[in-house]
Amino acid sequence: MERYEQPPYPQAVPESPPESDPDAEPGESPGEDTSSKRDNRTTAWEIIETILLALLIFLMVRGVVLNFRVDGNSMEPSLSHAEMLIINRRAYTSLDVNSMLSYLPGIDRADEDRRYLFNPPNRGDIVVFRPPGTNGDPYIKRIIGLPGETIEVRDGAVYVDGQRLDEPYVSSPTAWRGSGAEPSVEIPDDEYFMLGDNRSNSSDSRSFGTVPKENIIGKSWLAYWPPGSIQLFPSPSYASE
Numbered sequence: 001m002e003r004y005e006q007p008p009y010p011q012a013v014p015e016s017p018p019e020s021d022p023d024a025e026p027g028e029s030p031g032e033d034t035s036s037k038r039d040n041r042t043t044a045w046e047i048i049e050t051i052l053l054a055l056l057i058f059l060m061v062r063g064v065v066l067n068f069r070v071d072g073n074s075m076e077p078s079l080s081h082a083e084m085l086i087i088n089r090r091a092y093t094s095l096d097v098n099s100m101l102s103y104l105p106g107i108d109r110a111d112e113d114r115r116y117l118f119n120p121p122n123r124g125d126i127v128v129f130r131p132p133g134t135n136g137d138p139y140i141k142r143i144i145g146l147p148g149e150t151i152e153v154r155d156g157a158v159y160v161d162g163q164r165l166d167e168p169y170v171s172s173p174t175a176w177r178g179s180g181a182e183p184s185v186e187i188p189d190d191e192y193f194m195l196g197d198n199r200s201n202s203s204d205s206r207s208f209g210t211v212p213k214e215n216i217i218g219k220s221w222l223a224y225w226p227p228g229s230i231q232l233f234p235s236p237s238y239a240s241e
Contacts, residue, residue, distance in 0.1 A: 065086050065087060065088055065089060065218075065221070066086075066087050066089060066217075066218065067084060067085070067086060067087070068084070068085045068086075068087045068128055068138075068140065068220075069082060069083070069084055069085075070082060070083040070084075070085065070140060071137070072201075073198055073201060074140075074141070074196035074197075074198050074201055074202035074203065074204070075126070075140060075141070075142075075196055075197045075198060075202075076171075076197060076198045077169070077171055077197065077198075078126070078142075078169050078197045079126070079140070079197075079223070080229065083223055083225065083226070083229055084223070084224055084225035084226075085140075085220050085221075085222065085223050085224070086220075086221050086222040086223075086224060087128050087217065087218035087219065087220055087221065088218050088219050088220075088221040089217065089218040090117075090118075090218075091118060091119070091218060091219035091221070092116065092118070092119075092120060092121055092213070092216060092218075092219065093116070093117045093118065094114045094115060094116045094117065094120075095114065095115055095117065096112050096114050121143055121146070121192060121213065121216065121219075122143065122146075122235050123143055123144060123145075123146060123160075123235075123238060124142060124143065124235045124236040124237075124238065125142070125143045125219050125220075125233075125235055126140065126141070126142050126143075126219070126220040126233055127140070127141065127142075127143060127194070127216050127217075127218065127219050127220065128140050128216075128217045128218055128219075128220070129141070129194065129211050129215045129216045129217055130215045130217065131208050131211070131215070132208055132209060132210075132211060132212065132215060133208065134208075138217055139194075139203070139204075140220070141194035141195060141196050141202070141204050141205075142169075142194065142195055142196070142197060143192050143193075143194060144158060144160075144165070144193050144194065144195045144205075145160060145185070145187045145192060145193025145205075145210070146187065146192065146193075147187055147188065147189050147190055147191060147192070148187060148189065149161055149186075149187050149193075150162075150184055150185065150186050150187070151184070151185045151187065151193050152183065152184050152185075153174055153175070153176040153183060153206070154176075156173030156174055156175065157173070157174055158174055158195070165238060166238060167238075168236070169197050169236065170197055170199060171197075171198075172198070172199055172200045173199065174195070174199045175199065175200070176206060177206040177207055185205075185210070187210050188210060190212060190213045190214075191210040191211060191212050191213065192205075192210060192211050192213065192216070193205045193210050193211075194210075194211050219233075220233045221233060
């Protein structure tokens with residue numbers, strides 16, 4: 001008699017558990033889709049990068065220019081009260097060439113040889129500066145006298161080394177406010193004689209003396225407010241009489 005054997009039933013093979021996602025949050029089910037969370041992390045990092053870049057650009061720009069608000073009428077008619085300006089802080093940047101060369105082996109130069117990257121302070125430049133001997137708000141005036149020159153104020157005008165200075169931006173005569181009827185001021189090295197354009201209502205070098213170069217904060221570059229007063233500030237040319 002033949003023996004009949006029942007074929008074995010197929011046995012179920014257990015499924016291997018899904019691989020765990022290393023980026024998955026604690027308690028997250030193994031099969032949950034995490035692509036949206038990765039996208040959120042990427043977006044957050046891009047926002048941080050944008051903020052950091054904007055901050056870096058702001059600091060770089062702030063190191064070159066700054067805003068300044070005119071307070072008072074000492075620069076009329078050139079500048080009015082509450083007018084907003086952009087000041088170039090690096091306009092008078094200079095380097096001591098000999099000091100840099102001294103770092104090279106075999107070169108020793110003790111004398112100073114200062115070179116300006118752009119231009120030195122010139123007569124007619126409108127500048128923002130800290131008055132000597134004060135810690136108050138900065139002033140804005142015009143450079144009139146340069147280092148080594150002699151300034152005199154007489155007959156309602158300014159004389160530089162004996163030559164009358166033609167100043168078309170001044171609307172009133174210049175009077176001396178210090179002691180003596182006809183003063184003579186010799187400007188020391190690296191210092192400047194500052195005057196406001198509104199000579200009858202300006203506190204300037206006639207009262208507080210010459211201004212050291214290190215006190216100059218920057219040169220006026222652009223007036224941008226109010227809109228009707230937008231202008232650039234080129235250095236005027238002078239004709240001596």
